[in-house]
Amino acid sequence: MHQPLEKCDVILALGSSDLRVAEYAAQLFIDGYGNCFVASGGFGRITKDRFDKSEAEIFADIAKQKGIPQKNIILETRAANTGQNIAFSYQKLKENNLHPSSILIVTKPYMERRTYATFKKQWPDDNVKIVVSSPPIKYGDYFTDELPRDFFINIMVGDLQRIKEYSKLGFQIEQDIPDAVWRAYEQLAAAGFNKALIKSNSSG
Numbered sequence: 001m002h003q004p005l006e007k008c009d010v011i012l013a014l015g016s017s018d019l020r021v022a023e024y025a026a027q028l029f030i031d032g033y034g035n036c037f038v039a040s041g042g043f044g045r046i047t048k049d050r051f052d053k054s055e056a057e058i059f060a061d062i063a064k065q066k067g068i069p070q071k072n073i074i075l076e077t078r079a080a081n082t083g084q085n086i087a088f089s090y091q092k093l094k095e096n097n098l099h100p101s102s103i104l105i106v107t108k109p110y111m112e113r114r115t116y117a118t119f120k121k122q123w124p125d126d127n128v129k130i131v132v133s134s135p136p137i138k139y140g141d142y143f144t145d146e147l148p149r150d151f152f153i154n155i156m157v158g159d160l161q162r163i164k165e166y167s168k169l170g171f172q173i174e175q176d177i178p179d180a181v182w183r184a185y186e187q188l189a190a191a192g193f194n195k196a197l198i199k200s201n202s203s204g
Helices: 019-030 057-066 080-097 109-124 149-168 180-191
Strands: 010-014 036-040 075-078 102-107 128-132
Touching: 010 019, 010 080, 019 036, 019 057, 019 102, 036 057, 036 080, 057 075, 075 080, 080 109, 102 109, 109 128, 109 149, 149 180
Parallel strands: 010 036, 010 102, 036 075, 102 128
Antiparallel strands: none
């Protein structure tokens, strides 16, 4: 979303199989972009087969290795999807008597838009300022042994579909999708990158 970084009350790291998200979020905390570090995530559709403990616990381990004190870390270990990341993190902050006016959310690069749309729908306080960021990794540098090219493209195509479909289901606010982007989605899905798609009644 190309939002400039801003210092916020809370840094919220959304759990995933990509540990570069945790490393980047932790570095942002070290660099002074937040006062509280929330790691959110239980086991998602990818990590349930890969991790032996919750995404949040693994992210918190990385945060502590980076030098973030335990007292500044809050764990949310139940979320299994982005909507739950947002809703359950709100509950955790409330339990700790924290009511932030600004939140810096760190997620994967291709999930920035959907994260923003989900937050706007799921976070109870409309007055909270949100900044969404992700590790500054170029497309060609994103692939790893754990995240090979074809697997990544399947996930990215599925994520774009969710931006369109989830607003219809009330999970997030609606977002404009440029025609050229949607045509690219259709071409990739038709080419076989359809492993992460959800069933829908739309023509897409």
